[in-house]
Amino acid sequence: MADKPAIKIMEWSEKFIVDNGLIDNDHKFLIELINEFNENVPNFSTPEDMKPYLLSLKKYTQTHFAREERLQEAAQYNMRKEHRVEHRDMIAQLDRMIAKAETAEGGAVTDAAVEISTFLTDVWLVNHILVNDLPMRPFVDGMVEEAANLMDIRA
Numbered sequence: 620m621a622d623k624p625a626i627k628i629m630e631w632s633e634k635f636i637v638d639n640g641l642i643d644n645d646h647k648f649l650i651e652l653i654n655e656f657n658e659n660v661p662n663f664s665t666p667e668d669m670k671p672y673l674l675s676l677k678k679y680t681q682t683h684f685a686r687e688e689r690l691q692e693a694a695q696y697n698m699r700k701e702h703r704v705e706h707r708d709m710i711a712q713l714d715r716m717i718a719k720a721e722t723a724e725g726g727a728v729t730d731a732a733v734e735i736s737t738f739l740t741d742v743w744l745v746n747h748i749l750v751n752d753l754p755m756r757p758f759v760d761g762m763v764e765e766a767a768n769l770m771d772i773r774a
């Protein structure tokens with residue numbers, strides 16, 4: 620019997636601050652969803668065990684991306700076209716992780732879960748925040764009014 624896999628935990632950090640508001644709150648919630656998956660990695664024994672966590676993550680990610688795109692439109696963010704492409708790529712990456720979860724069987728479930736956990740924690744969201752979102756910082760003032768309008772919208 621293999622050892623139980625080490626649980627990865629993703630932590631919020633000040634280096635992730637984009638707007639001290641709506642966007643940061645979304646990122647914190649995405650971190651929570653990734654950590655819920657991570658904490659359950661040792662308990663997963665079938666694809667069906669993993670899938671609900673990944674589908675929740677996908678749903679909230681789509682909500683978050685829609686919000687970001689609306690804010691960027693409102694602020695006339697100069698990289699908004701490129702940002703939309705990055706969002707589409709990230710959803711495609713998530714779909715690949717979901718496919719990986721769906722096709723893992725038997726002893727491969729834990730390996731797949733660890734791989735998904737590692738990717739989501741070390742690459743997927745960190746890359747989105749630090750590479751894609753931080754360049755928005757200078758435009759945040761232009762997003763404040765639209766952010767107030769979006770506060771009530773939840774997935």
Ligand SMILES: [Fe+2]
Pocket residue numbers: 642646683687747748752
């Ligand atoms: Fe974001």
